[in-house]
Amino acid sequence: MTDPVVVVDAVRHVFPGPHVALDNLSATIRPGVITGLVGPDGAGKTTLIRLIAGLLRPEQGRIVVLGHDMAISAAAAHRAIGYMPQRFGLYEDLSVAENLDLFADLHAMTAALRAERIARLLQFTGLRSFTKRLAGQLSGGMKQKLGLACALLARPRLLLLDEPSVGVDPASRRELWAIVSAMLEEGQADDMAVLWATAYLDEAGRCDDVLLLHEGQLLAHGPPEAFLEPTRGRVFRLGIAPEQRRKAARQAAADPAVLDALVAGDALRIVLREGAGVPDAEVLGGVSLEPLAPRFEDGFVALLAPPSPPDPLPRGEGELVGGVGSEDAITVADLVRRFGTFTAVDRVSFNVRRGEIFGLLGPNGAGKSTIFRMLCGLLRPSGGQARVAGADLLRAPAEARARIGYMAQRFSLYAQLSVLENLRFFARVYGLDRVAGARAIDAALTGFDLADIASGIAGDLPLGLKQRLALAAALLHGPDILFLDEPTSGIDPLTRREFWSRIGRLADEGVTILVTSHFMDEAEYCDRLGIVNQGRLAAVDTPAALRARVRTDALPDPTLEDAFIALVSAQ
Amino acid sequence: MRLRGLMRKEIRHVLRDPSAILIAFLMPIVLLLTNGFGISLDASEMKLAVVIAAPEETARGMLQALDASPYLAVQRALSTHDGEQAMIAGRVRGMLVVRDDFSPRLSRVTRWPAAVQLVVNATDPNTARVMESYVSSALQVWRTGQLTEKRALPNARIDLQYRDWFNPELRSADFIVPGIIAMVMTMAGTLLTASGVSREWEQGTMESMLASPARMVELILARLLTNFGLGIGSMLLSVLIATVVFDVPFRGGFLALAAAVSLFLMFALGLGLFISTLSRNQFVAGQLSFLTTMMPAMMLSGMLFDISAMPHWLQVVTFFVPARYLVSILQTLFLAGDVWGVIIPNLAGLAVAAVVTLSATVLVTRRRLD
């Protein structure tokens, strides 16, 4: 067994704020395997990778890479490190070939070596016919592959990848993984070590070694199997009546014996608390109960969950209407949007009924946000029509817009104002007078658990709280229709579940919700889904039906991701 | 090899990014043309109302002499009241009043000299003095002409001749335009580097560069050299415009010009880097840039206002405005030639400025992200 490539020794790093990014972290990273770095946004993954890359110096502790202390002799280590930052790190004005050339120059590679290596990587990444194209014009997946190629160019001993597959289409995601594995195999003699940061738990499950970070702490470090073991025997499949999935999930989650209840297809996936007895299916509101083999995500949730069950969410003000209404809240007909010669949205049509949760599912750049913007009246369609609550929001009077709530992909509230100031602003802007406004703000503060941080500056909040605030602001004026653009990207699984709980309840109260996401598995919470790829709507159906469409003997229990890949390639 | 690769990247960037080209070439054109034509201290056609209560012949003679001056545009006013109204409304800048006792006094030598009154709008004191000066000399010319006609020109007089060196036509453009070039260089230099740095941060490429074997010095150098090239191009364009469009002569040598502009560019580019590295907040950066480039370059560099006429404490302050050194060199190079006695000390000042900003940048731009 060779020496570890990276040794992290009691590292602590604090950002001005003060914000503790990493606390007393110690770990080693071995060559020849893919080590996964897992955790939600704000856990400290990027900070750790930057520390290892020598871009930051730790407050306390040491980091040694290939025998070099990064605080002292980082430059020596840089020759052997390949680094791919979260946002590609590519020069968009330069072509594929020019980007590769630049990195070759930086590593002082001779002409012969360069030619051979570039050819190899181009072939591996499938970019050989794109050498002259500007990097800015590549698709998201191709950009990531190019970034990977640049990082691998000089045969690094340490490959650092910061969320290389985030938001990329599922096919490319798998290809990225394949490339790295192949490089690892090929470079056996070189003993390359790979650190792959990700928020995708399925990827984490495929790594040889996993570092689990949460709020700056290293919760666990070991092979994926080690994570699964504790939950073995505690995972079950709860069959339920198909129409009541969300309600059932809420009910099950409220049960003291249950640690986690997740909508999975036509059933719920239940993880029981440690030491809890196995209850009856009926107690949990279900029909049947079967044991299941544990998954990485189960182990992850078990580690993160608080020891005692949290208080149940406070009841909302609205009455539970239950079920989906019959009339259409949103209608989209042949919607088209072109940017110059590029068609971002190509004749998309679908309807959303009142009280329904409708998801638009697809990778980054598929056109989801563009569709959204046209629906909200932020963008003029090049063709077709979009009506929300019977009105065209682009031309609608202000009153029509008061009936919708919007939560943008990036935090779009005022970072320099406090939580309370933000809420007050939006209450006033949506026409709530002093009395109604105060009531709504109070409800928001309690309902979203923001009362303790009401005077905190919005920009300083961790991501999960920011999302909560954004959602609270979007709901202040009691809209009928809610637009949520990638509301859960970067959030840890627990917060994500809580979020979907709230959304589910809102839907049951009659609010129509339109969501976009690139997390395929989250889409299970939706009543119906639209699969979007490259501006076209590949399919519209319930999650169960979509999965059923691609079921084959070879693939008896497909996930939504499988469904996506199959449906898109059939397009 | 690293440096070469980085330079190639920078050059490609510039070629494909319109904003750099705009800053380096379009902005100088716009600034030179507006400032060059807009700022002129060459008085011409200053509007003068004239009220004459004198016999027609005298009046006509005087009006003709005044109007003959290219610097004055004469309108006859019927009364002092009319003239005053015109002045208040801003239609004329001055009013010349010739009373009815003027003619008699002129033809006879009396105890009281023949006087005319000039009322001038002195809001702009400089132009007021200029107007006074031109009116006075126009009147003297008329007087001398009259006396010569009557053969009454006294021999006993003093004839003062003027020789205006370096700028015989007394065109203000000749000294203002070189100053404008300095202002353009300041703004272009600062803006070129500032916009490049923030773009790298936004795109995330700064991170990968910092993690690569590239050294900080190489990164800064590559950026500086490319922008330097652009700056030199900008300067050549400016000099071209100055000589071709504004007819400003260039009597100096290119060596001195190259040395001065190179040092100044180093200073300006360094300043741009420094500002953008230091302030992530764009509003603060904007104010800082304005504060340190445009207004000081216009007001304190000697481009427009003579430094030696400023109060002493302010003259000391101008030592810290590097544009001052460039303006001095440029004005000399354009109009006088290679006067090394003036050029060398100013070059030294520029060198100091360049060293200060560049080392400040290196100190502030650490290799790490924190």
Next chain:
Amino acid sequence: MLRRVFALIMKELVGLWKDPKTRMVILVPPMVQVVIFAYAATYDVTHVPLGTWNDDAGAQSAELIRRFDGSPAFAVTESFAAPEQARAALDAKRVAVVLHVPQDFSSDVLAGRTAHAQLLLDARRSNSALMAQGYAASIVASFAQDMHPGRSPPIVLLTRDWFNPMLESTWFILPGLVCVLSLIMSLLVSALSLARERELGTFEQLLVTPLRPAEILVGKALPGIIVGLINANIVIIAALLWFRLPFHGDLLLFEAMLLLYTLSGVGIGLALSSFARTQQQAMLGVFVFASPMIVLSGFAAPIENMPRIVELIGRIDPVRYMLVIARGLFLQDMPLRVVLEQAWPMALIAATMLTVAGFAVRRALS
């Protein structure tokens, strides 16, 4: 509707005030700039270094030189014996003027013949040279009068300087600084405000709310107006208290005009930034526009000196009009009629620019 707009305005102001750096940048620079620039802006010619090249040995030439030395405009610093020395000193800027008195000067004066003298000037600064010529001429003229009394007297020009009898340059430049410094500030604040919202993504959030584009515009315009007015008044206070400028007009009228002026400046800033994608671009736009606006207004040099075309272009510059009003209200008791003549073009510019900005905001929706 009022509630909405009010909420937006409050939010803007709170945002501006919260950041200490922004606060400082709004208040400190104008104070510093006003002092420095007011003292810098002078075309005065005093103590011009003069070198004498006297080939004459007589008393009259000495007297002439003494008069030059005694004049506040000149200071005799060197004397030369040969032309090369004079030339070298002029080249090196050791002296700005050389007075050359030829050999026969004194004898010519005594004999009643026409005497000659020559003035060599460094005309690199043409304006100063012109001034120096004027002073030299009057020194020589009074010398000639004194040497040859009783001859046909020259015409005496009595000058009355209206509005600025002491010919103070600060009186000329300070009203200009009121306009220019507040312009820069209101341009920057309004341009960057819109661009920043766009860049950060909060603009979209605003567009989705019931706020109408016109209301958003008002909300964005107000901070720029407030900042501009604060700046202008800081300079006014400095002008009145420190530099002791007179103020002959009606202060309320002035403030009203300043409001109109700031409105047009803010309109330009908003129009500029609606074409900018990033704050960086907005800043660039402000730079490129502010410089000609300042120059073409007649701030530093008179409008009459500009070529016709350039002067015509300057007619769309609000600074030009405000400058006239400012100078008029400080130094003259400018009648209302004249003030209004200058006010309506500013109103027109403000209306046009705000409409353009409004269109652009609406266009952001497509």
